Amino acid sequence: MAxxxxxxxxxxxxxLLAKVQAAKLLVVGAGGIGxxxxxxxxxxxxxxxxVVDLDIIDVSNLNRQFLFRQEHVxxxxxxxxxxxxKVFNPDATIVAHHGNVKSPEFGLNFVAQFDLxxxxxxxxxxxxxxxxxxxxxxKPLIESGTTGYLGQVTVIRKGETECxxxxxxxxxxxxxxxxIRSTPDKPVHCVVWAKELFRLLFGRAEDSMLYEDPAGDExxxxxxxxxxxPEASADAITAYAAAxxxxxxxxxxxxxxxxxxxxxxxxxxxxVAGGALRALAAEYAQAPSRVxxxxxxxxxxxxxxxxxxxxxxxxxxxYSSAALREHVGSMEFDKDDKIAMRxxxxxxxxxxxxxxxxxxSYHDAKGIAGNIIAAIATTNAIIAGLQVLEALKIxxxxxxxxxxxxxxxxxREGTRKGLLLQPTALEPPSKGCFVCGTRTVDVHLDxxxxxxxxxxxxVLKSRLGVNEPSVSVGxxxxxxxxxxxxxxxxxxxxxxLRDLPGGGVTDGTSLSVEDFSQDLDVxxxxxxxxxxxxxxxxxxxxxxxMPVASAAKPSAEPPSAETGTNGAPAAAAAAAAAAxPAAAAAAAxxxxxxxxxxxxxxxxxxxxxRAAATVATAVDxxxxxxxxxxxxVGDD
Amino acid sequence: xxxxxxxxxALNDQESELYDRQIRLWGVQAQKRMSSSxxxxxxxxxxxxxxxxxxxxAGIHATIQDHRAATYADLGTxxxxxxxxxxxxxxxSCQARLQQLNNLAKVDAEERSLEELEDAYFKQFTCICLSxxxxxxxxxxxxxxxxxxxxxxxxxxxxxxxxLMLDLGQGFSYRKELGENKGLSDPIPVAFPSIEEAxxxxxxxxxxxxxxxxxxxxxxxxMLEFEEKHGRRPGASDGDTMTxxxxxxxxxxGLPTDFIASDETAVLCAQAQVEINPVCxxxxxxxxxxxxxxxxxxxxPAHNVFLFDGTTxxxxxxxxxxxxx
Numbered sequence: 019m020a021x022x023x024x025x026x027x028x029x030x031x032x033x034l035l036a037k038v039q040a041a042k043l044l045v046v047g048a049g050g051i052g053x054x055x056x057x058x059x060x061x062x063x064x065x066x067x068x069v070v071d072l073d074i075i076d077v078s079n080l081n082r083q084f085l086f087r088q089e090h091v092x093x094x095x096x097x098x099x100x101x102x103x104k105v106f107n108p109d110a111t112i113v114a115h116h117g118n119v120k121s122p123e124f125g126l127n128f129v130a131q132f133d134l135x136x137x138x139x140x141x142x143x144x145x146x147x148x149x150x151x152x153x154x155x156x157k158p159l160i161e162s163g164t165t166g167y168l169g170q171v172t173v174i175r176k177g178e179t180e181c182x183x184x185x186x187x188x189x190x191x192x193x194x195x196x197x198i199r200s201t202p203d204k205p206v207h208c209v210v211w212a213k214e215l216f217r218l219l220f221g222r223a224e225d226s227m228l229y230e231d232p233a234g235d236e237x238x239x240x241x242x243x244x245x246x247x248p249e250a251s252a253d254a255i256t257a258y259a260a261a262x263x264x265x266x267x268x269x270x271x272x273x274x275x276x277x278x279x280x281x282x283x284x285x286x287x288x289x290v291a292g293g294a295l296r297a298l299a300a301e302y303a304q305a306p307s308r309v310x311x312x313x314x315x316x317x318x319x320x321x322x323x324x325x326x327x328x329x330x331x332x333x334x335x336x337y338s339s340a341a342l343r344e345h346v347g348s349m350e351f352d353k354d355d356k357i358a359m360r361x362x363x364x365x366x367x368x369x370x371x372x373x374x375x376x377x378x379s380y381h382d383a384k385g386i387a388g389n390i391i392a393a394i395a396t397t398n399a400i401i402a403g404l405q406v407l408e409a410l411k412i413x414x415x416x417x418x419x420x421x422x423x424x425x426x427x428x429x430r431e432g433t434r435k436g437l438l439l440q441p442t443a444l445e446p447p448s449k450g451c452f453v454c455g456t457r458t459v460d461v462h463l464d465x466x467x468x469x470x471x472x473x474x475x476x477v478l479k480s481r482l483g484v485n486e487p488s489v490s491v492g493x494x495x496x497x498x499x500x501x502x503x504x505x506x507x508x509x510x511x512x513x514x515l516r517d518l519p520g521g522g523v524t525d526g527t528s529l530s531v532e533d534f535s536q537d538l539d540v541x542x543x544x545x546x547x548x549x550x551x552x553x554x555x556x557x558x559x560x561x562x563x564m565p566v567a568s569a570a571k572p573s574a575e576p577p578s579a580e581t582g583t584n585g586a587p588a589a590a591a592a593a594a595a596a597a598x599p600a601a602a603a604a605a606a607x608x609x610x611x612x613x614x615x616x617x618x619x620x621x622x623x624x625x626x627x628r629a630a631a632t633v634a635t636a637v638d639x640x641x642x643x644x645x646x647x648x649x650x651v652g653d654d
Numbered sequence: 655x656x657x658x659x660x661x662x663x664a665l666n667d668q669e670s671e672l673y674d675r676q677i678r679l680w681g682v683q684a685q686k687r688m689s690s691s692x693x694x695x696x697x698x699x700x701x702x703x704x705x706x707x708x709x710x711x712a713g714i715h716a717t718i719q720d721h722r723a724a725t726y727a728d729l730g731t732x733x734x735x736x737x738x739x740x741x742x743x744x745x746x747s748c749q750a751r752l753q754q755l756n757n758l759a760k761v762d763a764e765e766r767s768l769e770e771l772e773d774a775y776f777k778q779f780t781c782i783c784l785s786x787x788x789x790x791x792x793x794x795x796x797x798x799x800x801x802x803x804x805x806x807x808x809x810x811x812x813x814x815x816x817x818l819m820l821d822l823g824q825g826f827s828y829r830k831e832l833g834e835n836k837g838l839s840d841p842i843p844v845a846f847p848s849i850e851e852a853x854x855x856x857x858x859x860x861x862x863x864x865x866x867x868x869x870x871x872x873x874x875x876x877m878l879e880f881e882e883k884h885g886r887r888p889g890a891s892d893g894d895t896m897t898x899x900x901x902x903x904x905x906x907x908g909l910p911t912d913f914i915a916s917d918e919t920a921v922l923c924a925q926a927q928v929e930i931n932p933v934c935x936x937x938x939x940x941x942x943x944x945x946x947x948x949x950x951x952x953x954x955p956a957h958n959v960f961l962f963d964g965t966t967x968x969x970x971x972x973x974x975x976x977x978x979x
Contacts, residue, residue, distance in 0.1 A: 020725060020727055021726050022730045023730060024727040025727055026930060028890070028924055029925060029928050029930045030930075057931075057935075058935050061730060061733060061931035062932055077671055077672065078674045080672055080711075081672055081673050081674075081711055082675070082711055106733040108737075167953075312664070313664040314664025314665060314670075317664070317682065385678060390675070390678060391675075392675055393675040393676070394675070394676050394679060395711045395712065395939075396708045396939045396940075396942040396943045396946065397943075399704060399707075399935050399936075399939035399942070400935070400936050400940060403931075403934075403935030403936035404932075404967055406931070406932035407932045407967055410932070424966070430831070431953070431954055432954065432956075432970070432971050436970045436971040436972060437969065438956070438969050438970065438971060439936070439940075439962065439967060439969030439970075440969075441967045
């Protein structure tokens with residue numbers, strides 16, 4: 019019979035094709051991999067598919083997310099994708115859900131209806147959540163990721179294979195506050211600083227790492243200037259721009275040099291002359307963005323003069339526009355907002371000049387500031403094709419999943435055997451996994467410094483991926499979230515861990531953490547430890563084993579005085595220096611996949627000042643702006 | 655259509671925005687080269703549809719050639735076709751839908767058959783992806799490509815298997831990416847054998863330290879051999895004929911006659927004219943990647959055959975004829 023399934027029937031056989039056509043699938047993500055995957059699935063005879071995605075279509079998606087066109091920009095990815103693939107196979111029923119897979123409507127009961135779940139995600143956070151849902155409901159999960167030319171596919175099945183969390187995932191890179199504020203030595207430090215300056219000038223200033231309390235002991239070199247917002251007149255704006263430029267790039271720099279912050283540094287920072295900055299602020303009409311832009315302008319690198327003019331031009335753009343100035347004090351940085359990105363590029367380069375750091379073009383600064391990950395159609399197509407091949411093996415059900423399926427790498431350069439696509443055996447579950455194994459995890463932190471709110475948002479949610487935690491010590495519940503949660507327990511959030519009720523959380527305390535939305539029940543063992551901020555900017559280390567390095571190398575370099583740390587005790591500092599933060603482990607050239615995660619914006623507790631600094635500092639080097647994902651290294 | 659200005663060494667704002675995520679991977683110069691290149695997809699099979707999708711999205715102009723009419727079975731892999739196109743020319747039916755993927759890349763259709771197209775026709779392209787063509791056509795077009803400096807990719811997807819043979823000519827060179835911030839290697843020359851030389855190498859010489867010649871390679875060559883003898887690709891009822899073709903081939907190539915079992919030749923017959931989408935997606939992705947490597951001259955190209963086995967998901971590169979020791 020010559021129909022659209024003729025080839026499939028010949029290749030799969032009637033029995034397998036019937037299983038495929040009857041199966042009910044969940045696809046999580048309709049971005050780079052998701053578009054390809056949905057197409058592949060309906061062409062392979064899968065007729066019953068739900069797809070969840072919270073994103074809307076952006077123009078930068080169109081080079082690879084082939085279900086989307088220019089006229090779809092701004093529309094829901096899941097809805098447009100569902101309609102598009104329906105054309106490829108009108109027999110298919112595609113149900114589109116525009117929403118976050120972590121929200122309650124896509125919880126355990128939702129997942130229970132499917133035979134198979136396929137991830138096409140771009141962040142670790144959602145992957146962890148779907149992993150837990152699939153473990154809880156015993157659904158096979160086909161996981162995927164791509165970054166540039168590289169990608170991988172794997173299959174997860176409760177009790178048979180490693181789960182997504184059996185191998186630790188590299189976490190977001192955080193930078194110590196003092197590196198950003200005083201001792202930058204990489205372009206990324208200047209980009210982070212520029213984003214913080216953006217927040218100070220246009221956003222919630224008190225959340226900026228550069229915010230200095232006007233009531234503090236030391237007079238600030240710039241706060242009074244920054245907060246003296248100008249009227250809408252051009253002269254007033256120019257005067258404001260000049261004052262801010264001088265305060266940031268002359269006065270503040272000179273002040274830090276005067277404080278001997280850079281004693282012992284190879285090269286002192288150099289302040290920019292205030293007179294020149296004032297003159298340049300007035301030349302905003304000659305800013306690079308104002309003069310006729312030629313093709314490729316975003317690859318040009320602005321020096322001091324262009325950057326200072328551009329800096330001023332951005333302030334003019336904001337303050338001379340009634341619509342924009344209204345939002346001063348509440349703006350959020352967005353890499354796709356041209357004014358914000360011009361400002362960050364200009365400020366980054368002025369900062370870089372001061373600290374003798376290479377300057378960045380608008381294009382490159384945008385890549386750093388937005389943590390943009392290169393992404394192409396070919397890799398996504400390959401990975402999505404491999405996912406469907408694994409799906410067919412699961413449908414065939416000839417063997418247990420761990421025997422039938424593979425972990426497959428897509429590589430840029432062939433292995434010694436010439437493999438560009440390299441299948442490897444699936445690993446059994448890791449016994450120590452806190453999600454699918456022991457259900458126990460150790461956390462080392464300073465119980466005297468960390469508040470319970472920070473612990474909930476940064477340790478439980480951001481790092482451990484708990485969605486709606488309920489926390490108990492012994493038999494007493496100290497916190498819960500979700501429907502019908504006891505609101506009175508929120509009073510515990512501002513308390514230091516050791517001041518919590520029931521004797522507090524101190525060295526050796528076990529917390530019981532449950533999340534009903536993920537069917538997760540974990541014991542978190544807390545160990546008291548004071549870390550040096552330079553070495554462990556997060557302020558905590560998660561893991562059953564403290565790094566071996568601390569025993570082997572007891573005297574790692576002590577933090578140098580010029581970094582301006584607050585004098586951590588020498589012993590603790592040395593120990594902390596030897597601790598291997600997750601980010602460092604991530605950089606190690608192992609054959610493990612390195613997944614990346616979006617900057618987490620999901621915590622509902624306003625982070626404390628210190629937490630804000632660390633979280634805000636995270637230029638999510640492990641997180642991408644949209645779709646796709648992963649960094650992988652492989653060898654045979 | 656707003657075509658790229660090839661004389662300028664910069665991209666305009668529209669190109670910059672649209673191609674942002676890929677330019678961050680291969681750079682502005684490679685994008686300029688790609689935007690001024692044109693690929694012929696000769697035989698618009700499922701695997702070519704996948705490759706064309708990938709490369710038109712990347713900004714490379716396309717001509718899709720096919721003289722055949724679309725069938726219902728084609729709808730299973732060629733997603734540019736709909737039921738209304740059945741009975742109509744495949745290339746003409748797909749042209750508009752492929753064009754919709756990117757208005758910065760020009761998409762043309764060519765309905766004449768390969769036999770009807772003169773040698774000169776093929777010389778206008780930067781690359782040719784040839785699919786579903788008999789071996790003698792492969793050799794003919796390869797001869798033209800080698801003399802005109804056109805890159806040739808012969809691609810076949812049959813059942814769970816995929817086959818890709820490249821001829822980038824004798825004077826090709828590329829640069830290897832040396833890792834982040836380390837830039838590129840000096841140019842590395844790599845000479846490709848012709849299709850004739852490649853398929854002429856006895857299979858017994860294609861073994862290496864990891865084993866004998868790839869079975870996927872042998873099956874692909876058997877399929878082409880059958881086609882040369884019988885004027886068509888094998889079908890499900892050709893099992894016996896194929897067994898005798900296989901016996902002759904194996905003997906001629908210095909391999910034991912049980913190297914390919916009769917049930918394997920039966921599967922080959924049943925699958926030779928069958929394409930399934932996941933294999934097309936993987937192979938079309940690899941083909942796209944290889945075209946991008948060649949146009950950007952970055953990254954080691956597959957030298958000169960890539961073989962995919964969809965039952966194991968293994969995809970590997972082999973060289974035929976083998977390098978002289």
